[in-house]
Amino acid sequence: MVGLRLRRPGRQPDLVARLSAQELDPLIHVPARLRIVATLAALPEGDAVSFPRLQDMIGLTPGNLITHLRKLEEAGYIDTEKTGNGSASRTSVALTRAGRSAFEMYTEALRGLLGGL
């Protein structure tokens, strides 16, 4: 999301941290998952990205990425689809409508939070 900028950086850091816990989706408000969701949201709606490409774009280890993807999948924010068998298997990951909507709400909440300080 381009354009998220602080109006008055450096003010009331404790208040910001407290508000964040209440207003921002805790499933997304984590560095690794925020990067995953933001990257998936950059894809056109209806598109999926393969696991290796996503890993390459985000720069997480496979284990870290799997762990975070599971959490997002359990919340219904992403869909994973596995095709093929054995070494030819391929997993693709896509943001669900609920995931996209949660991401939009997250960015709105973040914008409101930072704009209001």
Place this chain on the structure above:
Amino acid sequence: MPTHNHTHEAVPDNGGGELDPRDAAALLDQTTRRAERQLDLHPPVLMLVAALVVLIAYGAIWLSVRNQHPYTGPTLGALGVLYATLAAFGVLVAVVTRRAISGVSGRSSQRRRGEAIAFAVAWTSVYVFQGALHHAGASHAIAYGIYPAAAPLIIVGSAAAAYEAAKENWEWSGFACAARAASRIWLHG
């Protein structure tokens, strides 16, 4: 989900510690820009290269026909430069596209296949019209000189301009229109 051997790596539940909203905004901005750049099919540098291609290819054609009396059309060498630069640009576009769409599947990849077919038809029509010109009795200088030099930019440029305009990609649409206009001016000049 892939069953890698690294699945048991310890990952903190918060995935990287407490995240200040300011840091979140910065991370979000950075990640989005990076993802958009990696997925971009039309990076700005490609437009710069396209402009150079038009300049070099049509510069060569212009130099070859300058002061021709009587007009005999572009030289084979100039046509060679034109098609070599177009081919090189085609390869560059293919590399950029391949890198951008690597690992991406879904609706947009189906749409891209349709676009590729449409552009293949546009290119084919260039040579269908050339055959029609030949059969209609056009001179060699026209059918095999000026036409193959100008038609790719006019016909394929029009298709590209319409396609980019439909996507509201005005920079590329404007560029395609400008290239097409330059080609038409050169053709009538």
